[in-house]
Amino acid sequence: MEPPIKKAKLTSGIKDDVTIPCVMVLETLVKLTADQHCKFQLNNHAVKKQELPFAQNPWFYKQKHLKKTVLKRAKKSAFRKDSCKQLVVEAYRVRAEQLKNSTKLFEVEYIANFKMISSIRYYLVKWVGWPMEANTWEPADNLSCPNLIHDFHEDYTKQLNLFLKERKLSWNKLFVQQKKEKGVFQKLFESTPTNFKYVSLYAEEKRKVLYQLQMWQKRINEISKSMPLIAVENEVDLCSFPPEFEYVESNITGKDVFIPTDPLIGCDCTNGCTFRLLSNGCCPGIHKGRVPYANKLVKIKPGKAIFECNKRCKCGVDCPNRVVQHGPRNALSIYRTSNGKGWGVKTLQFIPKGTFVMEYVGEVITNDEAEKRGKQYDNDGITYLFDLDYYDSENPLTVDATRYGNISHFVNHSCSPNLQVYNVFINNLDPSLPRIALFAKCNIGTNEELTFDYQMTGDNTTDTANSSSIKRTRCLCASPNCREWLV
Known part of the structure; x- marks a missing residue:
């Protein structure tokens, strides 16, 4: 399934040529910290499990004091296996640093997930023109893409209901177990079984495209003998090579x-x-x-x-x-x-x-x-x-x-x-x-x-x-x- 509005233009009564007034990814984190009292750790200590919104991969938004720890830990995982990926992500980090004080507007490619914290909705956003490493959790107020949000929740509900039906789980029973003082939407979110994992259909299609591009990237570098090293990437749509x-x-x-x-x-x-x-x-x-x-x-x-x-x-x-x-x-x-x-x-x-x-x-x-x-x-x-x-x-x-x-x-x-x-x-x-x-x-x-x-x-x-x-x-x-x- 492909989002109906990939470029996420504002609709219904709002100017058609206005893109989403999202806060820049780095400034979003500052805004979350200041306005929503959310935690975003940018320090030399190990990144602990976060209970509040944060960048999906904090090491992507590196500061000078992050180079020796978070970045080093990231390189130990997948980076050594793919020098192309390392170069690509490093180039994007340079771009993020260059644009962190920019007023440029950004577009949403798709919504990968959501969570409720203190009855406030947060969405995991994949940005057009940025890799998944740059995904960020955004409060609903930061986004103006109603069609994308609507379709996301519709798909999320279908997957969750199917999950409950297959396991013969009752919403009423799950809902009653939550504390009464919490808001209804917060209680509903926390009633969701922890082993339920939402899978974005668009993201699944995108993974297939990215795999095809990786195969092309491998073939090109074999032909050129990696001189120069050539990456192949699509962070915009579902178009393959x-x-x-x-x-x-x-x-x-x-x-x-x-x-x-x-x-x-x-x-x-x-x-x-x-x-x-x-x-x-x-x-x-x-x-x-x-x-x-x-x-x-x-x-x-x-x-x-x-x-x-x-x-x-x-x-x-x-x-x-x-x-x-x-x-x-x-x-x-x-x-x-x-x-x-x-x-x-x-x-x-x-x-x-x-x-x-x-x-x-x-x-x-x-x-x-x-x-x-x-x-x-x-x-x-x-x-x-x-x-x-x-x-x-x-x-x-x-x-x-x-x-x-x-x-x-x-x-x-x-x-x-x-x-x-x-x-x-x-x-x-x-x-x-x-x-x-x-x-x-x-x-x-x-x-x-x-x-x-x-x-x-x-x-x-x-x-x-x-x-x-x-x-x-x-x-x-x-x-x-x-x-x-x-x-």
Whole structure:
């Protein structure tokens, strides 16, 4: 069962565009402590059994004095088994810390449970865009999602009545055993048998989806050899990984396409390339280019080709002119966005400006084939065709990442992107077949979504994506200079 209003908009007489005015997760705890006299322990002592509302996993909301104890205890359990999970949760904790003084409104994905304390209802809330580790107990006054609450109680009642019926338990007998001075609703709640466990049907479906995503995550990291480590997560809805998509590490060839991998020339810098790079005598100079990197960070302007040392070069693997060929190094996450853009990619670590982030790969096809596919993609409203037009606008080849691709398949467009496209030549020096590398255009913070401009090309003059595939696609980047459409 899926909640009828996943985004939990206010209804019935209230403005439709207003989201739930929930208190920020950290500030909620402060509010509970101050207004409801509830206990929330943030200290170095062992977390005792709580009788009052608290965060489902207190160690998630770590403070400086929590690092050595609660976090250490958490790592001993599940963290060592899954380094991806550890990185993901750590990134979310950074986000929670950054937003703890924010006035941003949050949405409820589903309600997992409830309890009564002093006749006040508290709900265990799963937040849209946050993992289950960030679930919090919220007083009813903090929530304005009547449909979700109504459906929760309806389902809760059905499960509880079935539980009692199967065990031939009587409500009257259970109810009488409670103290008379308590309120009716409090007595009803406390009359519930302690061995009754409510199971959210939506949460069960979500667990199935998360298991499928974990399998995809495992497969992707096996293919990429965990370089970089890639997480796959959906904290928004019940959408699983696209089943028709096949993850590949490098470009594959379509019909009538051949990609040469044996360069004709290479440098003879037997004592390292540093000096000859500076004197323009190494691979970049041979091809009338410039030294592209400084401390492994790209330094040339967009539109200039990058010529790295190749397998015919006599320099070693630690050559400063070998960057893209060593692959990306920053941990990333393929995640489900909450703003209607579908899947996206974010970084789980800080990425400095100029860092190589990923390569755009897919199936290399002819432009004739791209035109045929583009008509179908036009109808589907998808944008995965990337023209290889660095040297020649009439280049007969295109990269199609629709069915085959790597993590770049999931990177969304932005009119103010944080990734920049560069054309790179390594073992293939054919000017019609550059490798498309994406570098950080600026410093990119943890949890920030990665984006590039779908109209950006190596020379910044013509469209990268085939126009037939994006002409009907509305832009959702929401940047101040948004063009509203992808073309």
